[in-house]
Amino acid sequence: MMASNMSENKLLNILPDMKHCHKGYAAYCSKTTKWQEMQKWTESAEFDSNVVGNLSKNLSANMDQQIRVLGIGSGEGILEIYQLRKLATKFPKISASVVEPSELITKYKDTVGRNPVADNITFEWHKQTFDEYLASVACHGSDKKYHFISVVHAVYFLGDPDVSIKKLYKLLEPGGIILLIVVTDHTGTGSIPLHQSGLKDDKITNNLINSSQVKATLEKLHIEYTQSTHTEIVDITDFMTNDDSEEGNFLLDFLTCTINFRKSAPDDVRDRVMCHFQQGSRIEKTDDGDAKISYNITSDILFVTRGDKAK
Structure with a gap:
C-alpha cells in the first residue's frame, strides 16, 4: 500500500493481540536491564524506607496481623517476588492476591510452586483484568482492602487514570501504600512522537499514559505522593541495524505499542520515530568488543500513602 493511502488506516494497537504482545514483551525482556535494575532497587534502602519501613510505621498497632498485598498486572512475578520476600522479613503473615489477565500468571504460579517465596506467604490467583477482578469482588459482596498494592508498568492497561487511580486508592487500607x-x-517510550501522527484510534491512546498524567490525577484527587526516578537501558541494535530482524521488529512493536510498525506506518511517521530512536540512543562497546545501540527509558517511581494510619 502506498504511504499516501496508509494515513487513511489506523496503526493497530498491540494490546488486544496478546500473542503478538507477548512476543514483543519477550523481545523486550531479552534486551533490557529493567529486571536486574529493579531487583537491585527492591533490595535498596529506598524500597526499605518508602515501602517496608513506612508500612511498618503506619501499621505498627497491627504488626502481628496478616497484611494483604495486591499485584496488578503482575506478569510472571519477576519483580513482585522480590517485593514479597522483602515484606516477609518484616511481617509475620502475608496474603498476596495476584491479578494478571494473560498466561504469564501460569509462569508466576509455577515459579512459586518450585521455589516458595517464603513460608509466611499465601497466594490467591486471579487470571482477570483489573476491572474483571473488581466486578468479581463486588459480585461476592467483598469489601476487601489491601495494605500494599504494586502497579509496576501496568497503569497503561487500566484505562483513564482519573478512573483507575481512584479505584486503586479505594482498595487501600488506611496507612497502606x-x-x-x-x-x-x-524520555524513552513516553516521548516517542507516534501519538502526534493522528493514526491511532481512541483505544490506543491508553498506551500513552505517562507519569505526568498519573501525577496530575493524584494532585486532582488531593492524594499525596512522593517520588524518585529509575532508568533502564534497552539494546535496540537489532531493529536499528537490521530491518528484517524478527526479534528486533517485535521489540520495535512493543516500544511503539503497535503491530507491524515498520511495515504498517506511513513513511513520514516511520522516519520520524526511527529518527527519535537514533537521536535518543548511544553506541557502546560490549565485552566482546562489538558495538551496540543503547536507548534509555526513564520511569517515575511514585509512592502513594493513604492518609490515616491504621487504628
Whole structure:
C-alpha cells in the first residue's frame, strides 16, 4: 500500500493481540536491564524506607496481623517476588492476591510452586483484568482492602487514570501504600512522537499514559505522593541495524505499542520515530568488543500513602 493511502488506516494497537504482545514483551525482556535494575532497587534502602519501613510505621498497632498485598498486572512475578520476600522479613503473615489477565500468571504460579517465596506467604490467583477482578469482588459482596498494592508498568492497561487511580486508592487500607512505576513523558517510550501522527484510534491512546498524567490525577484527587526516578537501558541494535530482524521488529512493536510498525506506518511517521530512536540512543562497546545501540527509558517511581494510619 502506498504511504499516501496508509494515513487513511489506523496503526493497530498491540494490546488486544496478546500473542503478538507477548512476543514483543519477550523481545523486550531479552534486551533490557529493567529486571536486574529493579531487583537491585527492591533490595535498596529506598524500597526499605518508602515501602517496608513506612508500612511498618503506619501499621505498627497491627504488626502481628496478616497484611494483604495486591499485584496488578503482575506478569510472571519477576519483580513482585522480590517485593514479597522483602515484606516477609518484616511481617509475620502475608496474603498476596495476584491479578494478571494473560498466561504469564501460569509462569508466576509455577515459579512459586518450585521455589516458595517464603513460608509466611499465601497466594490467591486471579487470571482477570483489573476491572474483571473488581466486578468479581463486588459480585461476592467483598469489601476487601489491601495494605500494599504494586502497579509496576501496568497503569497503561487500566484505562483513564482519573478512573483507575481512584479505584486503586479505594482498595487501600488506611496507612497502606500503592507503588506506581510509570514511564515519564520526556524520555524513552513516553516521548516517542507516534501519538502526534493522528493514526491511532481512541483505544490506543491508553498506551500513552505517562507519569505526568498519573501525577496530575493524584494532585486532582488531593492524594499525596512522593517520588524518585529509575532508568533502564534497552539494546535496540537489532531493529536499528537490521530491518528484517524478527526479534528486533517485535521489540520495535512493543516500544511503539503497535503491530507491524515498520511495515504498517506511513513513511513520514516511520522516519520520524526511527529518527527519535537514533537521536535518543548511544553506541557502546560490549565485552566482546562489538558495538551496540543503547536507548534509555526513564520511569517515575511514585509512592502513594493513604492518609490515616491504621487504628
